[in-house]
Structures are given as structure tokens and as C-alpha cells.
Amino acid sequence: MTVIDLRSDTVTLPTDAMRQAIFDAELGDDVFSDDPTVNRLEEMAADRMGKEAAVLVPSGTMGNLVSVLTHCARGEEAILGDRAHMFLNEAGGMSALGGVHPHTVANQADGTIDLGVIEGAIRGGNLHWPRTRLICLENTHNNCNGSPLTPEYTDSVAALAGDNGLLLHLDGARIFNAAVALGVDVKDLTRSVDSVQFCLSKGLSAPVGSLVCGTGEFIAEARRTRKVLGGGMRQAGIIAAAGIKALEDMTGRLAEDHANARRLAEGISQIDGLSIDMANVHTNIIYFDLAAGHVTVEQFLAQLAEKGIKLLCIAKPAHFRAVTHYGIEEKDIDETLKAITELMNRP
Numbered sequence: 001m002t003v004i005d006l007r008s009d010t011v012t013l014p015t016d017a018m019r020q021a022i023f024d025a026e027l028g029d030d031v032f033s034d035d036p037t038v039n040r041l042e043e044m045a046a047d048r049m050g051k052e053a054a055v056l057v058p059s060g061t062m063g064n065l066v067s068v069l070t071h072c073a074r075g076e077e078a079i080l081g082d083r084a085h086m087f088l089n090e091a092g093g094m095s096a097l098g099g100v101h102p103h104t105v106a107n108q109a110d111g112t113i114d115l116g117v118i119e120g121a122i123r124g125g126n127l128h129w130p131r132t133r134l135i136c137l138e139n140t141h142n143n144c145n146g147s148p149l150t151p152e153y154t155d156s157v158a159a160l161a162g163d164n165g166l167l168l169h170l171d172g173a174r175i176f177n178a179a180v181a182l183g184v185d186v187k188d189l190t191r192s193v194d195s196v197q198f199c200l201s202k203g204l205s206a207p208v209g210s211l212v213c214g215t216g217e218f219i220a221e222a223r224r225t226r227k228v229l230g231g232g233m234r235q236a237g238i239i240a241a242a243g244i245k246a247l248e249d250m251t252g253r254l255a256e257d258h259a260n261a262r263r264l265a266e267g268i269s270q271i272d273g274l275s276i277d278m279a280n281v282h283t284n285i286i287y288f289d290l291a292a293g294h295v296t297v298e299q300f301l302a303q304l305a306e307k308g309i310k311l312l313c314i315a316k317p318a319h320f321r322a323v324t325h326y327g328i329e330e331k332d333i334d335e336t337l338k339a340i341t342e343l344m345n346r347p
């Protein structure tokens, strides 16, 4: 049975070209900066993001954590959206390990935070208050319908940060999806941020790895923070080799994932008992709801699983997520829609 796994784009497996590149990779001890493959990936990543330097980390979670801990001292505050992955899905790392105080403000449905709301959250000099140091944005915004943030919005938050002596970090786990959706160069989305992390292991299909990018000085310090967190890796060229292929081969095809997500969303919008807001379909992540009075969430998931189709119920009572990615083809979308239609029409 072929499996159609729409739970996440992290389920993507490395391509044959990646496996070959891993086999052929020239290696060294990266803690001594001796791994030529890691060095090459870091240079490529910095270049793609328009930054001076980059450092490879094992995960997006560590990329964000390294960034926050490098920017902020204990007791300092980071302003971020209340739907942010960094707030909801990273085990509270910034406070647990960095003593950094997260100050959450409301995300809008498109992943932005109102500029006035950010401004209102910036603290003054009163000795009772934590010191604001950092603002964090997320692009595309996972929990806010996979929305891409525009270059203009990002620049306006950066200007606000600059005017207030603050730094701006971008969780760009899916930054290439944002660039493709908006038809802009990735550099336009990163030009005004102080740091950005992006993932190789989601839509780009590499097995492991994320990169933190910023100034040379920031990255030198970030390497130290990575070491503190136990993220200094040795022959990490094994990971980097696949990452290089990811950057070379996989960013150009993301529009296919977006078209497949739209096809799935359009199909879902036609099925009785399911609801989806087409205005919230932007990239490769869609959310939809199952109305009460049809099948239960458990029946819905189990009957699809019988056909090899995997989806995530992400919130109560019946809020689902589907993510398209490399390996999911148009015919898989059609098969999924057929299976859903059948199970919804079953007496």
C-alpha cells in the first residue's frame, strides 16, 4: 500500500541525489572548522540569505534557541506572537535554558502582529520591568495558515526594532515557501532581520539540519552558544552534503506543493461536513474542520489510515492540518479527496 502522509513536510525522505552526496561527502571535524562540506553549506546558506555568515545546527528548535540565547541575556525579554512556533512548540527553551522572558502579543490570522501592538509591548526603563531586547517573527507562519509575511511588513517591524534599540530574529523554518508564494527573492524577506534560521529538513527534504544566519560577529558568538547546547558536531558533512543538495535542487519545486495544497483545499471545500476558508490557503499548510454529526475524529482518521492516508487532528474538537511536500503528487491529492468523500458519504 502506498502511504500518503500529509501530517507534516518533516516526513520527507532524502532524495537519491542526497544519499549519493552523503556517500561521497568529504569530511572533517567541524568543531575545528575542518569539515569542508559543512563550510561549503554554511557559505551557501549565508549567500542565499544575504548574510555574512551561517552556522549549521541539528534542528530548527536549536536554531531559534541559539539565536535567542545569543541575542539576549538572562532576564531580558523577547516579544513574539502568541501563535509562534517558538512560543508554543519549542518546549519553552528560551526560558528553560536561557532565562529569557517571552512576552507574547496577538498574532493575526495572516501571521503578522499589529505594529502598534508590538510598539505597545516594548518596555521602557522602569526598574520593575524586564528589559526588552528582541522581537521574533515567523515566516511562513505555521500556526497561522502557513501565511507568508511580506518583505514590506518585515522591514516595518525591523524599522520599529531599530528605532527602539531592539534586534529582530526571523524563524524562517519555511522561508523558501514564503519566497515562492510571494514571488520574491529570499533575500528580500531577510534583508532587514538581524538573524534568521531556516530548516533543511522540511519541504527541502534533507534528513537533518537547520542554519542560523547573520553577521560574522553574531555567528561567531552563535557557534559558542551552539557548543553550550551540545550542538557542536564532528563529521557533520554527512548532514551538510544532503543540505547542499536541498539548496541546489529542492527550492525550485515548492510551487508544486502550494498548487497541491490548493487542489486539496478546493476539494475539501466541496465536501459536505468539512469546512475550510479558502482565503486562508497560501502555501503548503492548510487547516480544515470536521463538523459535528458526521463521523467522529477517531473514525475519520482511522478510515483514512486504512487507505494509507495520514492526517493530523491538531486541535479540539475537530481541527485538522494537512501539509503537502516532496513525494506528494497531484494523484495523491485526488486519491485523498476520493477517500474522504467516500467516508463522509458512508451511512
Ligand SMILES: *Cc1c(COP(=O)(O)O)cnc(C)c1O
Binding pocket: 058, 059, 060, 061, 062, 064, 085, 086, 138, 140, 141, 142, 171, 173, 174, 199, 201, 210
Ligand atoms: C518545524 C518548525 C521549527 C522547528 O524545527 P525542528 O527542526 O522541528 O526543531 C521552528 N519553527 C517553525 C515555524 C517550524 O515549523
